[in-house]
Amino acid sequence: MDLSKVYRYTLSHLDHNTVSLQEELDFLERYLALLQERFGDGIKVRIAPEVAYLNGSVPPATLQMLIENAIKHNEHTRENPLEVYITAVWNGICVSNPKRLLQKAESTSVGQHNIVERYRLLTRKRVRIEETDSNYSVTIPLLPAK
Numbered sequence: 001m002d003l004s005k006v007y008r009y010t011l012s013h014l015d016h017n018t019v020s021l022q023e024e025l026d027f028l029e030r031y032l033a034l035l036q037e038r039f040g041d042g043i044k045v046r047i048a049p050e051v052a053y054l055n056g057s058v059p060p061a062t063l064q065m066l067i068e069n070a071i072k073h074n075e076h077t078r079e080n081p082l083e084v085y086i087t088a089v090w091n092g093i094c095v096s097n098p099k100r101l102l103q104k105a106e107s108t109s110v111g112q113h114n115i116v117e118r119y120r121l122l123t124r125k126r127v128r129i130e131e132t133d134s135n136y137s138v139t140i141p142l143l144p145a146k
Contacts, residue, residue, distance in 0.1 A: 017122060018057040018143055021093075025052065028063045035067075042076040048087040056142030058093075059118040065111045066095040066138050073136075075100040089139055091125075096137035115140070 019027075025047075035043050045067060067084055074097060076082035084097045115138070116127045125141035 016060055017118075018146065019060045020057050020146060021054055021142065022052075024058050024060070024063055027061070028067075031064045031067070035071075039071075039076060041078045042081050043071060043084070044081050045084045045086065048085070050088045051086055051093060054088055054093070054142060056145050058140060058143065059115070059122065062115055062118075062140055063093070063095065065115060066140075069111050069138075070095070070097045070136070073101055074098075075102055092139050092141045094137055094139040096135060099131075099134055099136050112138070 028047075032045055035045075063086065070082060070084050074082050080100070082097060082100065084095065087094045087096070112129070116129075119125065119127050119141065123141065123143055125143070127141070128139040130137045130139075
């Protein structure tokens with residue numbers, strides 16, 4: 001059921017530049033249900049309650065791509081789960097995770113580059129990427145609500 005809804009959302013929003021944050025969060029909820037089936041307790045995504053009260057829009061599937069990126073590059077097991085945090089920040093949303101890099105993960109940076117380019121085409125507001133030895137975070141600005 002969730003797979004068909006995720007696929008339907010992806011297909012129906014291919015031609016949209018932005019979607020409401022609420023639509024994106026609804027989509028993310030279905031995507032997270034699929035991750036739960038695939039990885040069990042190996043992935044934990046924590047969405048701060050205040051995120052639901054934000055008003056604005058984002059490019060479709062942006063939050064999903066950021067979570068996918070965290071999974072691709074970091075160790076995640078039931079014994080040592082990957083925790084991804086989605087929090088509200090001034091005029092935006094931050095997706096962050098502690099770094100536990102996989103040795104074999106090759107990065108093409110395509111997903112991250114895609115997000116940055118989509119924002120560049122839509123607004124002067126910039127995506128902020130911050131990396132330390134122990135943490136990785138991407139902050140996306142909220143765009144005006146439709």
